[in-house]
Amino acid sequence: MVEPAGQHSIAFEGxxxxxxxxxxxxxxxxxRAGLRERVEAFDGDWSRFRRDSLVGAMARAPGSYRFPAEADALGRLYRRLYDISGGAMTPLVGSSLEQLGYDPAYSLQRRGSAxxxxxWDDVLGWSGRSITAKSPVVLDIGAAGKGMLVDLLAAELESAGVQSYCLDASGDLLVRGTEPLAVGLEHPYxxxxxIGVVPVHNQALCxxxxxRRAWGDGLHxxxxxxxxxxxxxVVATWALANTAMLADALATALFFMPGSTLEKDFDFSWxxxxxDGGAAYSPGFAGTLFT
Structure with missing residues (x-):
């Protein structure tokens, strides 16, 4: 992120x-301390890389688990995209990722074939904040989780009276109240x-x-x-939407479905x-691609 002139900034890992x-x-x-605590609490609930998280507990034992309030919107969005994609986009790929080596130990060693x-309905019930695992299941919310956390931190800022900010989670951005921010679109190789630039203003870009997370023989x-x-x-996607959770989820959904299909259900540009080197984009995409 290029910091706008006259801005103060903080940086941390989470x-x-x-x-x-x-x-x-x-x-x-x-x-500042509250923002870091919010990130740590999120990790303690949702990380599949931690044994002490709620997700870690679900991976070991079936049962009903009560998650924080954000689980409601996340579950509804995931189920919608799961249905639209015919099951291609799902929060239940955790075991599949671990099978290919993207496991809590980051072994990056395949355990066998994909x-x-x-x-979903065979193993998972998701109603509001309650998530029920009918058998041990590895939940992975990586397709929308970081964007959701961006929105949660934005809510913390706004509740403290901060109305103008740029929140950058390693390239997933939410910009509110500031001047438009010109963001470079990283070359996928x-x-x-x-490969281009897009202005971001009062919206999220994910x-x-x-x-980004690739290993082995063509695994990602x-x-x-x-x-x-x-x-x-597909090798790379970008989505602009009003919230970071939606932009994050739709950036992943573009790997499975054409943007023109997703536009029937969601208000975003992409x-x-x-x-093969080609590209497609929505008529409303404000970015400029370099030739």
């Missing part, structure tokens, strides 16, 4: 991600280059890319839940880059 928050005035020590995610973290295999046809 959920395996680097965070930067820029505001016109310096944040109080109490608010395995599809279980069918060379992080030192950009990206998903096959090169965006799996098709119906096969357990990494998606090969860009998709394909593995």
């Amino acid at each position: 959920i395996g991600t680097h965070w930067e928050i820029s505001t016109p005035a310096a944040l109080s020590a109490a608010l 395995s599809p995610a279980p069918a 060379n992080r030192a280059q950009a 990206a998903s890319a096959a090169n 973290h965006v799996l098709d839940g119906t096969t357990g295999q990494p998606v090969r046809t 860009l998709t880059v394909f593995s």
